[in-house]
Amino acid sequence: MTIKAQDDSEGELILAAEECPDDQFEQLHAFSSYDDVIIRKLSAHGPVLIRGGRGSGKSALLIEAHRRMKAAGSVFSVYMSLRYLPLLQSDGPEYIGHFCALLSEKIGRELRSQSIDMDFGTAEDEVSLQISLLRLSQNIGKRIVILFDDAAHIGREKPLEVFFDLFRTLSSSTTSCKASIYPGVTRFGVRFDVFNDSTVLDISRSSAVGASHYFFDVLKTRYPKLASRDIFSDRMTPEKFANLLGRAVVGNMRAFILACNRFDGHEKINIPSINSCFLDMATDYYWPLMEEVAPKLGVYEPLIDPAIKIFETIIEHICRPLRVAGSRSVAQDRIIIHRKIVSNFAKIFEILEYLGFMSKIEASRGMKSSGRGPVYAINLCSLLEQIPTKRLTIEMIDDWVEGRQDLAEIHASSSTFDSVSMPPLNEGNSLGILSKDIEVLAKSPAYPYGLTEDKIIKLKSAGINTVYDLANAPDFELLNLERVGSATLKRMRDVTLQAIWM
Structure with missing residues (x-):
């Protein structure tokens, strides 16, 4: 659901649905019957949280729900991205003030876009905002649905407590709040009970791999040439290809699209070409994610090295039997890890799941070695990279797509993670990305639509030296730079948002 598009003077990738121009959204996005169920729940009455990892399609679903409600006209819908730097840097009353002002402005803009002659005004606190929403609903005779995107930031959990208090306060018989969150959000606040005060929808598609139509439907819609039987070798079909790619990236839609892009235009697809794709994805997609995400983890930045260590250890554990004659x-692609171990390294497993290195497909299952633990599916790109032969076979494909292999296990008394130590966390840590030199935003595997050397030189000559400086620079200041137009300005804003948010 995140797609290839033209931006600036080159063909680029739109990595996030919220960065997709409104006039291209319908053209570049398609939704299956699986997605339609989620969209209907986002449009229905009652508070809803949709939970999924980075690039899983949360934003696309929220935006599509907003578009459909707007077209139907029976509900007044507001889509609001919370990618706003002051919200990351504030807490308590200051956060509430920024939030109320932003939402008031967004509602006013939505009223004007729908030609509704009404002035919403600017609410200063949650009580006045709640009263204004009730009055608006009565005046227009419609239920209100507010869709909050990017509500959660893995590097700053504290303000989430304030957000979820607001989420609960604003939800009423006339106003339904919906929000996207990532796996591992833990600080919901004392007033918000996540399961009693909302419906939680997990949108991970790794469990949908067995339903052979889902990823094939995406393939047919987005890449019709790749859905043709003619371009595949005798041992591969379009359906098996789509399911294999979906399984390889543990159901992550952004990674699925990026993988498909590698085959777009190929005249023939066979197992060796898929093999090359997986190894390339491991090298220039998955590992650069670690590099990209580290400086935006805030207090959790010290956990990136142990996260790498734990993931490498899991892969080593899975691949060890292959080295015994x-x-x-065929390597086991799913693993049960005893719940005690997962609890000890909870935030690390959340980071790995958020980034799509692995996906929790069952919350708890009994282990042969006694005890229980969650079941994780491992991305096949990183797995293939560590298999001794590094060679994909039809037997591997059949087993991995059908899920026929027994599960690997790491039991409670295992010494597998004994070498992993947890570093101390500094609760005062701010997001390290903000103080980074803007050179980190140069075009690279971590930032596919990053800044060119020429643009970095121009920004520095204007006194914009850090990511924080660029994030706070007003549009007019950037547009005054030589050869910076609206397309380049959008590129700068997009890469800055990608750098700060997830």
Whole structure:
């Protein structure tokens, strides 16, 4: 659901749905019957949280729900991205003030876009905002649905407590609040009970891999040439190809689209070409994610090295039987990890799941070695990279797509993670990305639509030296730079948002 599009003078990738121009959204996005169920729940009455990892399609679903409600006209819908730097840097009353002003402005803009002659005004606190929403609903005779995107930032959990208090306060018989969150949000606040005060929808599609139509439907819609039987070798079909790619990236839609892009234009697709794609994805997609996300983890930035260590250790544990003659020919792609171990390294597992290195497909299952633990599916790109032969076979494909292999296990008394130590966390840590030199935003695997060297030189000559400086620079100041037009300005804003948010 995140797509290839033209931006600036080159073909670029739109990495996030909220960065997609309104006039291109319908052209570049398609939704399956699986997605339609979620969209209907986002449009219905009652508070809803949709939970999924980075690039799983949360924003696309929220925006599509807003578009459909707007077209139907029976509900007044507001889509609001919370990608706003002051919200990351504030807490308590200051956060509430920024939030109320932003939402008031967004509602006013939405009223004007729908030609509704009404002045919403600017609310200063949650009580006045609640009263204004009730009055608006009565005056227009419609239920209100507010869709909050990017409500959660993994590097700053404290303000989330304030957000969820607001989420609960604003939800009423006339106003329904919906929000996107990531796996591992823990600080909901004392007033908000996540399961009693909302409906939680997990949108991970790794469990949908077994339903052979889902990823094939995406392939047919977005890449019709890749859905043709003619371009595949005898041992591969378009359906198996789509399911294999979906399974390889543990159901993550952004990674699925990026993988498909590597085959767009190919005249023939066979197992060796898929093999190359997986190894390339491991090198220039998955590992750069660690580099990109580290400086925006805030207090959790010290956990990036142990996260890498734990993931590498899991892969090593899975691949070890392959090195024993006659033991195994196909690596197990799913693993049960005892709940005690997961609890000890909870935030690290959340980071790995958020980034799409692995996906929790079951919350708890009994282990052969006694005890229980969650089941994780491992991305096949990183797994193939560590298999001794680094060679994909039809037997691997069949087992991985069908999920026929027994699960690997790491039991409670295992010494597998004994070498992993948890570093101390500094609760005062701010987001490290803000103080980074803007050179970190140069075009790279971490930032596919990053800044060119020429643009970095121009920004520095204007006194814009850090990511924080660029994030706070007003549009007019950037447009005054030589050869910076609206397309380049959008590119600068997009890469800045990608750098700060997830």
